[in-house]
Amino acid sequence: MKALDELTFDNRFARLGDAFSTHVLPEPLDAPRLVVASEAAMALLDLDPAVAETPVFAELFGGNKLWAEAEPRAMVYSGHQFGGYTPQLGDGRGLLLGEVYNEAGEHWDLHLKGAGMTPYSRMGDGRAVLRSSIREFLASEALHALGIPSSRALCVIGSDTPVWREKQERGAMVLRMAHSHIRFGHFEYFYYTKKPEQQAQLAEHVLNLHYPECREQPEPYLAMFREIVERNAELIAKWQAYGFCHGVMNTDNMSILGITFDFGPFAFLDDFDAHFICNHSDHEGRYSFSNQVPIGQWNLSALAQALTPFISVDALKEALGLYLPLYQANYLDLMRRRLGLTTAEDDDQQLVERLLKLMQNSGVDYTLFFRRLGDESAALAVARLRDDFVDLAGFDAWAEQYKARVERDGEFSEEQRRARMHAVNPLYILRNYLAQNAIVAAESGDYSEVRRLHAVLSKPFEEQAGMEQYAQRPPDWGKHLEISCSS
Numbered sequence: 001m002k003a004l005d006e007l008t009f010d011n012r013f014a015r016l017g018d019a020f021s022t023h024v025l026p027e028p029l030d031a032p033r034l035v036v037a038s039e040a041a042m043a044l045l046d047l048d049p050a051v052a053e054t055p056v057f058a059e060l061f062g063g064n065k066l067w068a069e070a071e072p073r074a075m076v077y078s079g080h081q082f083g084g085y086t087p088q089l090g091d092g093r094g095l096l097l098g099e100v101y102n103e104a105g106e107h108w109d110l111h112l113k114g115a116g117m118t119p120y121s122r123m124g125d126g127r128a129v130l131r132s133s134i135r136e137f138l139a140s141e142a143l144h145a146l147g148i149p150s151s152r153a154l155c156v157i158g159s160d161t162p163v164w165r166e167k168q169e170r171g172a173m174v175l176r177m178a179h180s181h182i183r184f185g186h187f188e189y190f191y192y193t194k195k196p197e198q199q200a201q202l203a204e205h206v207l208n209l210h211y212p213e214c215r216e217q218p219e220p221y222l223a224m225f226r227e228i229v230e231r232n233a234e235l236i237a238k239w240q241a242y243g244f245c246h247g248v249m250n251t252d253n254m255s256i257l258g259i260t261f262d263f264g265p266f267a268f269l270d271d272f273d274a275h276f277i278c279n280h281s282d283h284e285g286r287y288s289f290s291n292q293v294p295i296g297q298w299n300l301s302a303l304a305q306a307l308t309p310f311i312s313v314d315a316l317k318e319a320l321g322l323y324l325p326l327y328q329a330n331y332l333d334l335m336r337r338r339l340g341l342t343t344a345e346d347d348d349q350q351l352v353e354r355l356l357k358l359m360q361n362s363g364v365d366y367t368l369f370f371r372r373l374g375d376e377s378a379a380l381a382v383a384r385l386r387d388d389f390v391d392l393a394g395f396d397a398w399a400e401q402y403k404a405r406v407e408r409d410g411e412f413s414e415e416q417r418r419a420r421m422h423a424v425n426p427l428y429i430l431r432n433y434l435a436q437n438a439i440v441a442a443e444s445g446d447y448s449e450v451r452r453l454h455a456v457l458s459k460p461f462e463e464q465a466g467m468e469q470y471a472q473r474p475p476d477w478g479k480h481l482e483i484s485c486s487s
Contacts, residue, residue, distance in 0.1 A: 009098045041177060095111070184299060268429045332349055423461055
């Protein structure tokens with residue numbers, strides 16, 4: 001394991017030059033202190049977990065110190081925000097400190113969010129507050145534990161620095177990690193500003209570093225775009241299957257790697273609601289839960305437009321046509337597994353849709369239903385879950401269809417069924433009220449709840465002794481928390 005001063009930097013994005021980013025030093029936090037750290041994320045850098053408790057750790061990730069090899073850069077990009085194009089965005093409160101490679105040869109961006117003003121801050125102060133930093137940290141690591149591709153979070157550093165939002169809060173920084181922080185909006189920026197040389201340079205950078213296998217194909221750029229389409233179809237299928245709402249699916253928040261990226265007003269479904277809007281600022285419901293699938297396709301179309309200098313329009317359209325079939329196949333496969341099914345039948349889509357409609361009309365807890373469905377045999381499980389539904393006749397009809405489907409699926413013992421279903425149906429998810437409880441405690445200086453919640457969410461499929469309170473339905477107040485982009 002390494003100490004902090006033993007990290008090896010190789011700042012490949014910085015070497016692209018000033019057309020792609022601007023050199024900016026982080027603005028230090030006052031009295032930086034560790035709120036929470038992820039040992040799993042630290043392991044990706046071969047870091048000894050013990051270094052998280054040292055003063056230099058908080059100083060480095062609170063902007064007070066910097067490695068000599070780091071080259072902090074604020075990236076420039078643009079993007080479609082709520083459907084409208086914004087010509088220039090960029091890292092308004094974050095800095096790419098540099099790229100570190102580990103002993104396995106993997107490169108990881110170290111991106112410090114809340115690091116102060118940059119040329120792209122517009123009217124903002126470049127700061128992040130403790131609550132938003134905690135939410136991003138918990139979400140990044142929780143999604144990864146669920147098997148959903150995501151950026152990672154190394155730590156949250158708190159401080160005494162005052163920051164004004166709706167009220168005065170304390171500044172914080174979260175260290176985000178990913179193999180790349182390049183977004184759809186990077187390509188849009190160089191396309192719409194008519195800078196073909198830089199756009200070609202960016203395309204080569206992404207192709208060579210992140211999609212090298214596409215070099216072997218007759219049309220490398222087309223192969224890369226197909227791979228991006230496939231990754232996003234799979235990603236959004238996982239969001240939908242596990243009830244995750246991103247909240248701000250602007251093209252500048254879409255990763256070129258097909259990972260969950262830029263957490264703001266996200267939420268996991270409590271009661272199932274296909275029309276759920278998690279972003280208080282999304283007045284039209286553009287990024288509602290059910291709209292995430294078509295918005296994913298819309299965003300890929302925006303990226304396709306920016307790639308027209310490299311790929312023919314017909315080829316781009318053909319690649320885009322893969323998105324919905326791939327999404328549907330991935331989603332149905334996940335939902336079959338969540339229902340405990342190991343084979344495929346033509347009516348499985350209808351089985352899923354009927355269940356979700358019943359859940360919608362009865363306000364059934366999305367996560368706990370699937371977990372309880374795997375606790376015992378299909379017959380006993382549906383009998384116990386029946387009381388959660390208002391339309392008893394409708395549920396009974398579905399339950400008969402489901403039991404018959406399980407019987408056709410094959411002979412499995414109750415123990416086998418439970419193990420298989422519990423391996424894909426989490427007991428613990430990051431509910432908004434759990435995050436809020438941890439934030440309230442942290443804002444008063446008690447970080448134990450953030451750390452405890454992080455530990456529980458790191459093993460979402462395993463029942464953990466003494467942690468029953470994290471597997472309960474939320475109280476009524478917890479279902480109606482208003483989360484905005486500043487959250």
